[in-house]
Amino acid sequence: MKKTIITLIVIVLIATLPVLRLESIQDKYLPATETTNFEIRGDAVSIFAKGLSYKTISQVPLMIDSAAFEGLFDHLKSSFPLVFSKLSIDTISTHTLWMKLEGSSTKADNMLFISHLDxxxxDPKTIKDWEADPFTGEVVDNFIYGRGALDDKASAFGILEALESMLASGWRPTHNYYFCFGQDEEIGGTHGAGIAAERCREQKLSFRTIFDEAGTISIGSVPGLEHTPIALIGIAEKGYISVEVNFEQAGGHSSMPEKENAILSASAFISSLNDNPIFSPEFTAPLQGFMDHLAPEMSFGLKWAFGMRPLTNSLILRSYQNSSTGRALTTNTAVATMVGAGIKDNVVPSSSRVVCNTRILPSYSIDDIVHAYSKRATKFGGTVQWYNDYGSGPTGSSSYDSEDFITLGQSIKSIFPNTLISPYLTLGGTDSKNFDGLSEQIFRFLPIPLTKEDLPRIHGINERIHVDAYNDLCRFYIDLFQRIE
Ligand SMILES: [Zn+2]
Structure with a gap:
């Protein structure tokens, strides 16, 4: 009997040990000090709402609407007079704003805050589904509607609003604060932030930390923590590459078709991307940080699974494959985005073309991806080349143990007290990728709480932000600007 009890205790201990090993690390983000609560101006919301009325739309660089940008710049100048008189301000490229606020310390470091104005x-077909016009800056039921309300005029205006109210009280940072407001982030950023970064390289100007947009305060999107707001801070950004796969095979008359042809080869190749993915799922540094930060906050069962790593690695990776976000976090995605073949309805074509897009995980190169596609395409008789000659490798991963990551976490907790902090992998592209290598670290975070239902509003229908959320966003920058030491 005694033996059985002892065996039972041992089993329970072994079973719970992995769970006990996972201790919460959220306390280090509790703000140790209070910051000054600079008052936000009464017309902050109307200034921001008006900013959404300028159609600073990015389509292709040659189609930039100069009048819209000039109009927006005039609005900024008249709305933020202290910012425009006390900071040194430059226009880079055609419509990218570059600003500097000199720090008070003789040993000042350089900090850079990025957002974009485009x-x-x-889609004209969707305008009827909007609850307010996307380009008039309407406020309905305390929601500010308009394209850019979330991505990313909110952060540009929030930063400027914070600065304006702080400058009014005579505040000055210890460090040199630089600001870059890009003009073409939505189409790669090469003509705005890209040129700004190039100029930094020429002038040997580098930064201690860069803060850009991207991860939000996510509510309901992290499995196992559906009811907790989680600040997802991008510490690395996936790369981007598209390849063109060409298939050449004898065509002929459609009245006597062969069993094989270029369309069928392309189709078999495309299906294989789903049925037998080219790239296997794996853990990356940002995902490791994500698990370290969030697993201790989860239920006993999930804690146990994470605590039993590496034994449970394959189980965890498999569970990530059940959602598009999970797959994007753990793999080099591979998806066909364009297909083409045929010139006439009664001719079996002798060639076909498939364009595939991949978002590249940290630690892979563009060459690795092209090589992997070539290997797969060869099996189906295809050949691979770069599409459009455009591609960008993944960025490096920034440390989430660094002082500025902790400071950022403290500012988040100070304004959004019940929020958990976590490193994350940015799946899309931001302007900060242009500055890769110019900063010790880059953190991508947009201080706006968004539910699962809110996410499609970004780039979608009824993009909007609540008046209170916009005020919190301004307060967040006021807190962060003071907390950086
Ligand atoms: Zn954006």
Missing amino acids: VVPV
Whole structure:
């Protein structure tokens, strides 16, 4: 009997040990000090709402709407007079704003805050589904509607609003604060932030930390923590590459078709991307940080699964494959985005073409991806080449143990007290990728709480932000600007 009890205790201990090993690390983000609560101006919301009325839409660089940008710049100048008189301000490229606020310390470090003033277009077919016009800056039921309300005029205006109210009280940072407001982030950023970064390289100007947009305060999107707001801070950004796969095979008359042809080869190749993915799922540094930060906050069962790693690695990776976000976090995605073949309805074509897009995980190169595609395409008789000659490798991963990551976490907790902090992998592209290598670290975070239902509003229908959320966003920058030491 005694033996059985002892065996039972041992089993229970072994079973719970992995769970006990996972201790919460959220306390280090509790703000140790209070910051000054600079008052936000009464017309902050109307200034921001008006900013959404300028159609600073990014389509292709040659189609930039100069009048819209000039109009927005005039609005900024008249709305933020202290910012425009006390900071040194430059226009880079055609419509990218570059600003500097000199720090008070003789040993000042350089900090850079990035956001962008361009927005994606609104599909005319969807305008009827908007609850307010996307380009008038309407406020309905305390929600500010418009393209850019979330991505990313909110952060540009929030930063400027914070600065304006702080400058009014005579505040000055210890460090040199630089600001870059890009003009073409939505189409790669090469003509705005890209040129700004190039100029930094020429002038040997580098930064201690860069803060850009991207991860939000996610509510309901992290499995196992559906009811907790989680600040997802991008510490690395996936790369981007598209390849073109060409298939050449004898065509002929459609009245006597062969069993094989270029369309069938292309189709078999495309299906194989789903049925037998080219790239296997794996853990990356941002995902490791994500698990370290969030697993201790989960239920006993999930804690146990994470605590039993590496034994449970394959189980965890498999569970990530059940959602598009999970797959994007753990793999080099591979998806066909364009297909083409045929010139006439009664001719079996002798060639076909498939364009595939991949978002590249940290630690892979563009060459690795092209090579992997070539290997797969060869099996189906295809050949691979770069599409459009455009591609960008993944960025490096920034440390989430660094002082500025902790400071950022403290500012988040100070304004959004019940929020958990976590590193994350940015799946899309931001302007900060242009500055890769110019900063010790880059953190991508947009201080706006968004539910699962809110996410499609970004680049979608009824993009909007609540008046209170916009005020919190301004307060967040006021807190962060003071907390950086
Ligand atoms: Zn954006």
